[in-house]
Amino acid sequence: MTEKQRLLDNRYMRMARIWAENSYCERRKVGALLVKNQMIISDGYNGTPSGFENKCEDENNVSKPYVLHAEANAISKIARSHNSSDNATLYVTASPCIECAKLIIQAGIKRVVYGEKYRIMDGVELLERANIEVLFLEEEK
């Protein structure tokens, strides 16, 4: 990887971390950016669907089943735009789950950079099986 790419990856990941601050979920805040040709073409953070209450957890502090993950929000947002996720790079602050990995594959995303490892890594394994370039990028101290 070139030095320029490394710098860009770190910058986009910092932006994804800032974007995660938009999430009103209390248990976990995740941010995602879709980048193509050095343009941010979509963004997302975890949360309930449009028009629903801005609360992710139920009374038992369990995430509601209809909360969308940051990656799913970024990918579905682009479905409403005139842009395309084909060949894009996804920056996401946490490793994608298997459900999001399926969406990432079908959305034609070619590269995934993630910033934090989750306890279950089956999503990342699925991406690798689909020959998507996956890069773990630790937060720069």
Ligand SMILES: [Zn+2]
């Ligand atoms: Zn997910």
